[in-house]
Amino acid sequence: MKWEHKTGRDLDNKQKAAAVSVVVLLGFGLGFGAAHLLEGYIAYWDIVSGPFLLSLRVTLAAGAIAGTTGVASGYVLAKGRFPGRDVLETIGSLPIILPPTVVGYYLLEVLSPGTRAGGFLTRVTGHVFVYNASGCVIAAAVAAYPFCLRAARTAIEGVDPLLEQAARTMGLPNWRVALQVTLPLARRGIAAGLTIGCARALGEYGATLMVGGDINGKTRTLSLAVLDSFTTPERDTMLLILVLMAVIAMTGIGLLGRSRA
Amino acid sequence: MTGLVPHSWLNWLGIPPWVWDPLSVSLHAAFEATIVVAIVGSALGFLLAKGRFLGRDAIETVLSLPMAFPPTVVGWYLLTQMGGPGPIRNAEVRLFGHPLTFTFNGIVIAQIIESFPYCLRFSRTAIAGVDPRFEQAARAMGLSRWRTALLVTLPLARRGLVAGVAMAFGRALGDFGATMIVAGSVPMATTMPIALYNAVFYGSHEQAMVLALVQLAVAFAILLGVSRLGKVRPW
Amino acid sequence: MTPALELAVARRIGEFDLDVAFTVESGISVLFGPSGAGKSLTLALIAGLMRPDAGTIAINGQVVTDCARRTYVTTQKRRIGMVFQDGLLLPHRSALDNVALAVRQASGRQARRAIARSWLERVGAERFADRRPGSLSGGQRQRVALARGLAGEPALVLLDEPLSALGSDVRQELRKLIRGVIMSSGVPAVLVTHDAAEAEELGDVIIAYDHGRVTGTRLVERPECPERPQGAPESTGPV
Numbered sequence: 001m002k003w004e005h006k007t008g009r010d011l012d013n014k015q016k017a018a019a020v021s022v023v024v025l026l027g028f029g030l031g032f033g034a035a036h037l038l039e040g041y042i043a044y045w046d047i048v049s050g051p052f053l054l055s056l057r058v059t060l061a062a063g064a065i066a067g068t069t070g071v072a073s074g075y076v077l078a079k080g081r082f083p084g085r086d087v088l089e090t091i092g093s094l095p096i097i098l099p100p101t102v103v104g105y106y107l108l109e110v111l112s113p114g115t116r117a118g119g120f121l122t123r124v125t126g127h128v129f130v131y132n133a134s135g136c137v138i139a140a141a142v143a144a145y146p147f148c149l150r151a152a153r154t155a156i157e158g159v160d161p162l163l164e165q166a167a168r169t170m171g172l173p174n175w176r177v178a179l180q181v182t183l184p185l186a187r188r189g190i191a192a193g194l195t196i197g198c199a200r201a202l203g204e205y206g207a208t209l210m211v212g213g214d215i216n217g218k219t220r221t222l223s224l225a226v227l228d229s230f231t232t233p234e235r236d237t238m239l240l241i242l243v244l245m246a247v248i249a250m251t252g253i254g255l256l257g258r259s260r261a
Numbered sequence: 262m263t264g265l266v267p268h269s270w271l272n273w274l275g276i277p278p279w280v281w282d283p284l285s286v287s288l289h290a291a292f293e294a295t296i297v298v299a300i301v302g303s304a305l306g307f308l309l310a311k312g313r314f315l316g317r318d319a320i321e322t323v324l325s326l327p328m329a330f331p332p333t334v335v336g337w338y339l340l341t342q343m344g345g346p347g348p349i350r351n352a353e354v355r356l357f358g359h360p361l362t363f364t365f366n367g368i369v370i371a372q373i374i375e376s377f378p379y380c381l382r383f384s385r386t387a388i389a390g391v392d393p394r395f396e397q398a399a400r401a402m403g404l405s406r407w408r409t410a411l412l413v414t415l416p417l418a419r420r421g422l423v424a425g426v427a428m429a430f431g432r433a434l435g436d437f438g439a440t441m442i443v444a445g446s447v448p449m450a451t452t453m454p455i456a457l458y459n460a461v462f463y464g465s466h467e468q469a470m471v472l473a474l475v476q477l478a479v480a481f482a483i484l485l486g487v488s489r490l491g492k493v494r495p496w
Numbered sequence: 497m498t499p500a501l502e503l504a505v506a507r508r509i510g511e512f513d514l515d516v517a518f519t520v521e522s523g524i525s526v527l528f529g530p531s532g533a534g535k536s537l538t539l540a541l542i543a544g545l546m547r548p549d550a551g552t553i554a555i556n557g558q559v560v561t562d563c564a565r566r567t568y569v570t571t572q573k574r575r576i577g578m579v580f581q582d583g584l585l586l587p588h589r590s591a592l593d594n595v596a597l598a599v600r601q602a603s604g605r606q607a608r609r610a611i612a613r614s615w616l617e618r619v620g621a622e623r624f625a626d627r628r629p630g631s632l633s634g635g636q637r638q639r640v641a642l643a644r645g646l647a648g649e650p651a652l653v654l655l656d657e658p659l660s661a662l663g664s665d666v667r668q669e670l671r672k673l674i675r676g677v678i679m680s681s682g683v684p685a686v687l688v689t690h691d692a693a694e695a696e697e698l699g700d701v702i703i704a705y706d707h708g709r710v711t712g713t714r715l716v717e718r719p720e721c722p723e724r725p726q727g728a729p730e731s732t733g734p735v
Contacts, residue, residue: 003583018545020322050490054345067386071687079270081385086488087485089488090481090484090485090488091481091483092324092486093488094477094480094481095436096431096432096484097428097429097431097435097480097483098435098477099433099434099435099436099437099453099456099457099475099476099480099485100435100438100454101437101454101455101456101458102435102454102457102473102476102477102480104443104458104461105457105469106473106477122645127465129551162580162582162584163584163586165545165571165584166578166584166585166586167586167597168545168571168572169543169571169576169577169578170544170577170597170598170599170644170648171570171572171600171648171655172572172597173572174572178366178489180586180597181586184588185586185588194330196329199329200326200328200329201335202329202331203329203330203331203332204331205331205332205333205437205438206332206437206454208457210458210461222331223331223333223334223438224333226331226333226337227333227337227467232503242331250438
């Protein structure tokens with residue numbers, strides 16, 4: 001069995017998270033600073049901030065939803081012994097190549113208060129899920145889900161079953177084996193899937209457009225706003241923010257590559 | 262493309278023109294895009310898998326950017342570079358006689374950019390996953406690098422390579438944001454995803470249902486085929 | 497006195513066919529034989545990591561496997577401890593945490609860690625209690641694995657070739673440690689090895705295995721049956 005040789009200087013997870021946050025904040029700070037120096041593009045902040053903050057909230061929420069459901073279903077698919085696991089994974093993977101407008105269409109069918117399913121949902125929860133931020137979150141979460149699912153399944157399948165057996169001989173019940181052994185050992189793959197899922201959620205366009213409605217101020221995420229600003233002066237600021245976000249996503253995809261090795 | 266199959270046949274089969282037109286545009290564009298992507302993507306995937314040069318991962322990350330960017334940005338860049346003044350537009354005019362925005366070829370290029378990362382990553386994983394001992398045996402038998410690659414590596418990696426091409430094709434078929442921006446809503450260049458959006462936007466419920474179902478079936482078929490090809494996992 | 501282990505099982509895997517029966521009263525019983533004779537498979541069956549095709553297993557009088565009555569107690573409910581050839585310590589936790597996770601009889605993190613720490617002292621590993629397995633040598637890891645196997649106060653401890661992956665000089669020192677700590681803890685043990693010298697040094701009873709069958713049982717003469725002095729030999733070297 002190969003042990004990772006960690007030296008005393010290896011960072012633990014908390015320190016790594018802190019380092020990443022610092023880098024991200026620095027990146028944003030430098031980016032905006034550069035924009036300001038470059039010619040006061042930051043003057044358009046009032047126009048840009050709305051979509052930017054909305055995208056930030058939507059992506060984080062969608063990432064959380066897709067992450068938890070993805071890990072849970074990935075665990076079931078990895079450990080389960082029932083037939084049709086691969087078919088289920090295929091269904092869950094549909095949003096990867098399904099046209100975003102198809103996703104949007106079916107989401108509207110299920111969530112719109114005008115339909116049977118959507119009407120029922122709205123009556124039961126007292127909340128409307130279309131043409132507001134919730135709709136954007138749902139659309140983005142659906143886009144991110146398959147990446148989280150597949151990465152989680154692969155990572156969990158890759159955990160040495162001997163370690164799980166050893167944990168069982170220690171007397172740990174199955175749920176503790178999952179939480180304290182399997183998932184921590186799979187954390188790299190899961191994190192990589194989460195990052196690419198968030199990148200995907202950030203860039204979601206078609207489904208968000210249909211379910212959210214591109215309402216200025218309420219559901220106009222950054223990816224929608226970029227298009228609307230194409231002919232206006234604030235497009236360069238939009239561009240800058242997008243590039244920053246893409247850089248963060250890039251780092252995530254880069255991590256993805258390394259965790260595959 | 263609509264000239265390929267006579268309308269009388271379509272009517273007999275029960276396929277209305279508002280399905281067949283965007284479907285044929287989508288298929289045609291995706292087909293052309295996938296041919297380019299398959300060749301270039303597999304070749305680059307091979308280089309990335311086998312090469313020993315610095316910055317391999319960085320190159321793959323850069324080429325994978327379209328997965329992270331909103332497709333509208335990709336389309337936007339294509340629009341400005343192909344339509345606005347600049348070296349690319351000049352090259353286009355020289356090569357094609359006119360800029361490619363709002364045309365079919367523009368759509369193809371948008372789809373190439375969007376689907377390229379999928380083929381690239383699948384091929385790299387597939388080729389890197391070939392047991393090096395097979396290649397070593399081939400070299401020991403005296404086969405040159407070229408012949409080893411062609412006769413040993415590629416055939417052994419074929420499942421992953423096919424999966425990559427299939428995913429790229431599916432992605433090209435399913436592209437919406439980039440295609441829409443590059444093509445506008447010119448009827449000649451309406452793809453299936455755009456047609457569905459129009460149907461929903463203009464309230465043609467029946468049409469929307471059919472268009473969505475067709476695309477769902479196609480995507481499902483592609484994914485099922487890819488999963489049958491086995492466990493090639495670039496993510 | 498209830499035997500620590502009563503076992504009579506049969507299991508077939510492909511071409512290999514295991515059919516064994518024996519009891520363990522107390523002390524260390526060694527399953528000795530060449531590789532592939534079915535010794536590790538037997539341990540897996542005792543631990544509940546695999547199921548036999550037929551037979552029964554009882555630990556401390558409690559039936560944990562009974563194929564005829566379809567009784568089967570899960571691994572975590574059998575009060576066993578296990579020491580693996582590769583240690584199999586959780587790589588993302590410290591040595592202390594690894595042992596603490598195995599402690600069942602105390603609740604509360606402080607109590608569990610205190611018990612874990614005392615076990616680490618007994619195996620001479622308290623120096624690296626806070627280090628991760630990845631930074632430990634093979635011998636150090638097996639010390640921690642031994643502590644982990646015993647910390648849960650099991651009714652039976654199973655050791656699967658615990659020293660086979662180590663260098664010979666390390667093996668000598670750890671043999672004394674294993675014998676000493678297990679005897680002083682009073683937990684009956686079943687140990688698997690293919691090394692004859694190890695079997696002689698560690699076992700009170702040697703059960704010979706060959707091709708999936710028990711070919712003989714032998715008591716080992718121990719003149720004084722001394723308990724090794726309290727406190728394991730301190731590791732002074734890289735072990």
